[in-house]
Amino acid sequence: MPSTPQIRSQHVSRRTVLKAGATLLLSVTVPLRANAAQILAVRVWPADDYTRVTLENDTDLKATHFIVKDPERMVVDIEGLELNPTLKSLVAKIQSNDPYIKQVRVGQNRPNVVRLVFDLKEEVKPQVFTLPPAGNYKHRLIFDLYPVKAVDPIAAMIEKGDWSGDEKVANVAPATPKEQLEQLKPDLKAEPREELKTELKTADAQAQSKTRADQPGKIVRMITIALDPGHGGEDPGASGKNGSHEKDIVLAIAKRLKGKLEEQANIRVMLTRDGDYFVPLGTRVDKARKVQADLFVSIHADAFVQPTARGSSVFVLSEKGATSSAARWLADKENSADTIGGVNVKSHDKQLASVLFDLSTTAQINDSMKLGRSVLGEIGGINRLHKGSVEQAGFAVLKAPDIPSILIETAFISNPEEEAKLLDDAYQNKLADAIVTGIRRYFAKNPPLAKNRLT
Numbered sequence: 001m002p003s004t005p006q007i008r009s010q011h012v013s014r015r016t017v018l019k020a021g022a023t024l025l026l027s028v029t030v031p032l033r034a035n036a037a038q039i040l041a042v043r044v045w046p047a048d049d050y051t052r053v054t055l056e057n058d059t060d061l062k063a064t065h066f067i068v069k070d071p072e073r074m075v076v077d078i079e080g081l082e083l084n085p086t087l088k089s090l091v092a093k094i095q096s097n098d099p100y101i102k103q104v105r106v107g108q109n110r111p112n113v114v115r116l117v118f119d120l121k122e123e124v125k126p127q128v129f130t131l132p133p134a135g136n137y138k139h140r141l142i143f144d145l146y147p148v149k150a151v152d153p154i155a156a157m158i159e160k161g162d163w164s165g166d167e168k169v170a171n172v173a174p175a176t177p178k179e180q181l182e183q184l185k186p187d188l189k190a191e192p193r194e195e196l197k198t199e200l201k202t203a204d205a206q207a208q209s210k211t212r213a214d215q216p217g218k219i220v221r222m223i224t225i226a227l228d229p230g231h232g233g234e235d236p237g238a239s240g241k242n243g244s245h246e247k248d249i250v251l252a253i254a255k256r257l258k259g260k261l262e263e264q265a266n267i268r269v270m271l272t273r274d275g276d277y278f279v280p281l282g283t284r285v286d287k288a289r290k291v292q293a294d295l296f297v298s299i300h301a302d303a304f305v306q307p308t309a310r311g312s313s314v315f316v317l318s319e320k321g322a323t324s325s326a327a328r329w330l331a332d333k334e335n336s337a338d339t340i341g342g343v344n345v346k347s348h349d350k351q352l353a354s355v356l357f358d359l360s361t362t363a364q365i366n367d368s369m370k371l372g373r374s375v376l377g378e379i380g381g382i383n384r385l386h387k388g389s390v391e392q393a394g395f396a397v398l399k400a401p402d403i404p405s406i407l408i409e410t411a412f413i414s415n416p417e418e419e420a421k422l423l424d425d426a427y428q429n430k431l432a433d434a435i436v437t438g439i440r441r442y443f444a445k446n447p448p449l450a451k452n453r454l455t
Helices: 153-160 177-182 194-209 246-261 281-290 325-335 337-341 359-379 416-422 425-445
Strands: 007-018 021-033 039-045 051-057 063-068 073-079 101-110 113-120 124-131 139-147 223-229 267-271 295-302 313-317 391-393 405-412
Touching: 051 101, 063 124, 073 124, 073 139, 113 139, 223 246, 223 281, 246 267, 246 295, 246 405, 246 425, 281 295, 295 425, 313 325, 313 359, 325 337, 325 391, 359 405, 359 425, 405 416, 416 425
Parallel strands: 223 267, 223 295, 295 405, 313 391
Antiparallel strands: 007 021, 039 051, 051 139, 063 073, 073 113, 101 113, 124 139, 313 405
16 A cells, blocks of 8 residues: 555445345545654743743644634634644643633544634734744744734833823922932942942032022933843743743842832833743833833843853943853853744844944943943842953844843853852842842933933
8 A cells, every 4th residue: 555654544444245235335545644743742821911822742733723703712723633631731721810811622623633712801813823943842833812902011001000100290309419329328338439439529529510400390200121031931041950940030030120129219110021921032122112211121040051150240232243252152042032932933023133233322332331330340249240341242132222221140040059049039139139229320320311201
């Protein structure tokens, strides 16, 4: 019987002989797929931005989908597949708090075709696509369910209470540069360093040369900071020896940092992700720009092939290439997040893949260097520095031309000693305090400029 490497047909014939004579009643050919695809894992990542469903399998799958109305449903037919227990487990993975999926039904629609029916909570705009093997993953079939009405970042911040409106009127004038610097002294818990003494003297001279605007009713310029916990969802980032994942640690640090920053006067914070889900690099930058962020701070936990590597680092965007081979290696590694996390290349905006370096980008890099130095100096007080200066490389996530942006590698998660630090609540608090102090020092010397939206 002829066969192909993928499909082999076996003829099953049944003959019934009647008393009146031999008559062929039925001859049926049943196709049996020798190499049917195997579902290896199913994962669901619910989030306000969108819900992602991932089917990981050992080969590329072909799927078709369509939407059914009243009630809202999405039907997906996957070819070359037989129902197995792993795929059936998808039903139990849908959480009651999923913003978009009510439940899912899984069944064998016909031979070699499995049908998934997603009962939806609201109208969605689905994206269905496949991903080739990347990182530790094999082939993946992805269903991204986006709300038809896109969530506006500022509206979301208002709903969460993180955005206080278009204007905030103060009955007292903002602090002078000297007063802002004086407020930093308690955070240092020691005599001011020589560099801080110099800053105070400079602030004194500035204060004497300017008249303070005491008038009640002065509009206070609110500062918006975008915090970017790296990785998430399908992209775990680096992993430690004890099983910790970078995506979880940096989200915990970002949430601590958000709380501490919002305790400061006139500061509000937007997180590029507030849960365990994947956000493409370009989308992270786009979110920061949509809320007119004054700063962008991306938080990571590095890993290296040698477990002895240790120390914290701060990076900014490079105009002329990486400042070291290690910085270049790290930037390439971080820029692969879209490949591992899984971006739909048909709809992905590649505008941020490269940057046209103009005057605005050069100014952004200069401001980023100032911010980076302030933050690196404070982090050096609680952890060893991997390198004593701010480094530069072509990190895609730092490419907003109008927002000072830094990437903080908090420590090496691949170093067991530093992994233990990163998992420690006390250390996370110290790290967040250090970053807050560095940001405050930056703004003491570089007050934010006026923007279209004042609050």
